[in-house]
Amino acid sequence: MQYHALALAVNQGEVDLVGLEGAPLHAALTAEPRIHSHRLSDRVFRSRASRGRARFVWMSAARASMQASALLSMLLRLPKPDVILVQNPPALPTLAAAWMAARLRGARFVIDWHNLSHTILAVRLGERHRAVRALTRSERRWARRADAHLAVSQSLADWLQREWQITATVVYDRPTAMFVKPSLEAANDLWQRLARDLNLGPRRIPIVVAPTSWTLDEDFDLLLEALERAERTLAARMGKADGATPDLAVLLTGRGEMRADFERRAARRDFKRIAVRTVWLEPADYPTLIGMADAGLCLHQSSSGLDLPMKLADFRGAGVPVCAFDYAPVLSEVLTSGHEGVTFHEPGQLATVLMALATADLTTVPAFAAARTWLAANASERWEDQWPRVAPAFTASR
Numbered sequence: 001m002q003y004h005a006l007a008l009a010v011n012q013g014e015v016d017l018v019g020l021e022g023a024p025l026h027a028a029l030t031a032e033p034r035i036h037s038h039r040l041s042d043r044v045f046r047s048r049a050s051r052g053r054a055r056f057v058w059m060s061a062a063r064a065s066m067q068a069s070a071l072l073s074m075l076l077r078l079p080k081p082d083v084i085l086v087q088n089p090p091a092l093p094t095l096a097a098a099w100m101a102a103r104l105r106g107a108r109f110v111i112d113w114h115n116l117s118h119t120i121l122a123v124r125l126g127e128r129h130r131a132v133r134a135l136t137r138s139e140r141r142w143a144r145r146a147d148a149h150l151a152v153s154q155s156l157a158d159w160l161q162r163e164w165q166i167t168a169t170v171v172y173d174r175p176t177a178m179f180v181k182p183s184l185e186a187a188n189d190l191w192q193r194l195a196r197d198l199n200l201g202p203r204r205i206p207i208v209v210a211p212t213s214w215t216l217d218e219d220f221d222l223l224l225e226a227l228e229r230a231e232r233t234l235a236a237r238m239g240k241a242d243g244a245t246p247d248l249a250v251l252l253t254g255r256g257e258m259r260a261d262f263e264r265r266a267a268r269r270d271f272k273r274i275a276v277r278t279v280w281l282e283p284a285d286y287p288t289l290i291g292m293a294d295a296g297l298c299l300h301q302s303s304s305g306l307d308l309p310m311k312l313a314d315f316r317g318a319g320v321p322v323c324a325f326d327y328a329p330v331l332s333e334v335l336t337s338g339h340e341g342v343t344f345h346e347p348g349q350l351a352t353v354l355m356a357l358a359t360a361d362l363t364t365v366p367a368f369a370a371a372r373t374w375l376a377a378n379a380s381e382r383w384e385d386q387w388p389r390v391a392p393a394f395t396a397s398r
Contacts, residue, residue: 001087002029003176004112007387009034016078018071026283028178038078040070068093075101083108088143091117091135095142102147111143112150113160113168115307123216123303140164150390155330156306171390172334173310174383175317178287187292190285194251198277201245205275206357208248208323209289210297211311214256218299219325224265226350227274233355234273246275248358250297253279253286273358291318294357295368296341297350298324308334316340316380321371323353338370339378 002025005015009032017029021039029035071093075084084107086098095111102109118136125132143149143160149168151157160166182190191204212218227250234247252262259278266276281289290296296315305328312334315322322341324331337343342365344350356362362369 001085001112002026003173003383004085005029005035006032006176007384007390010384011387014079016081018074018078020067024283026178028176038074040067040074068097072097072101076104080105081107083110085110085112087112087114088139089115089117089120091139091142095139099142099145108147109145110148110150111146112152112171113156114152115156115302116159116304119303120217153306153308153330153333155328155333156304159304159306169390171386173308173313174381174386175313176383179290179314179317180287181319182288182291186288190288190292194279194289198249198251198275198279200249200275200277203245205246206248206294206360207289207292208250208295208297208354208357209293210250210252210299211290211314212252212254212256212299214254214258214262216258217301217303218258219301220258220262220265220299222325222347222350223297223299224262224269225347226354227266227271227276228269229347229351230354230358231269231271231273233351234358237359238273246271247273248354249275249277250354251277251279251289253281253289255280274354287314287318290314290320293318293320295353296320296322298322301325301327302330306330312340313380316375317382319375321368321375323350323368338367339374341371342367 001017001019005017006029008015013034015035016038017025017035018038019040021041024030025037029037075097084098084102086094086109088095088111099109101107117139118132121135122129122132143164143166146166149160149166150171151160151168152171152173154170157168157170160168194200195202195204210223230248238247252259263278269276293315296311298309298311300309300311308330309324312322312324322335324335324341324343326343326345331343335341335343342353344353353365353368356365356368362372
């Protein structure tokens with residue numbers, strides 16, 4: 001929603017951005033006088049248990065109830081809006097609270113669909129669980145009351161029309177102007193800090209960046225298997241590393257519940273030729289890391305098979321090819337092999353790309369080499385340029 005807020009503000013709109021406390025906003029938003037940020041506390045539930053279905057459902061319900069009350073209270077205190085725009089997921093508690101606030105204040109209620117909330121819950125509980133069925137009914141009920149809809153993919157828009165009789169305007173994720181190739185000075189400065197903090201060795205090595213939210217819809221087992229295969233092959237071809245000079249760095253960004261478990265499992269592998277690190281970056285450093293990467297890595301596996309990972313747009317904006325898990329046909333809406341990057345289905349295919357990057361021999365992955373050339377010649381449309389075509393959706397009727 002930060003991109004939406006910035007686009008609205010740049011187009012002379014006054015924006016109240018409401019969300020949970022956590023990571024700081026990007027400097028572009030904090031510097032924009034028309035954007036006013038409002039944070040809701042979530043401290044009570046930060047240490048909630050993630051194991052056990054019954055406890056998870058109970059804690060999630062309690063959390064949603066408290067958040068709904070806080071969100072509605074916040075929306076009723078803010079200056080009267082013309083439009084309340086909500087990103088879904090999560091459907092609870094935002095859809096009901098936003099709809100009620102919109103009706104009480106005479107505002108339009110618009111949903112920006114990035115996925116389906118009930119399919120995400122089904123990953124944890126199973127499709128037949130009563131909580132999943134209840135969430136499906138709730139998500140559909142409140143969705144049908146919205147005044148307009150945006151969808152991140154054509155596949156998702158088609159599903160909404162077919163299953164719930166909802167018409168949505170397709171708005172693909174696009175990079176903002178901050179995702180470009182960084183200056184040599186900025187890239188060198190960040191590399192020096194990363195090399196020192198992450199023990200990457202004295203020389204600059206190829207970097208693969210994997211932005212992740214550390215959730216169940218990302219396959220870290222597949223990644224570890226691919227890393228092990230690439231490590232064994234590199235060691236057989238080039239001998240054992242001296243411990244100070246790995247041939248490739250794979251950096252996984254972000255925070256989430258599965259990060260600590262991955263770090264423990266990766267540490268047990270004792271990678272030498274490939275430096276596998278997790279890292280949390282400040283908002284100002286993140287676009288620089290994306291732009292200086294030799295490749296992006298996308299592990300996303302959609303819970304619905306209908307959504308698209310936003311990280312693909314960021315890499316394309318910076319002209320960096322991606323290696324993405326081919327989880328569903330919807331991926332073809334934004335990625336063509338040899339253009340934006342390459343796809344993989346199993347660990348061996350990913351290991352081949354990693355070895356090619358480590359050895360600087362892209363002849364073994366011709367589609368990846370072609371993608372570098374294609375991206376250099378084809379600039380990506382920016383979010384700011386797309387927005388004038390999106391704005392009419394806010395005035396559309398249901």
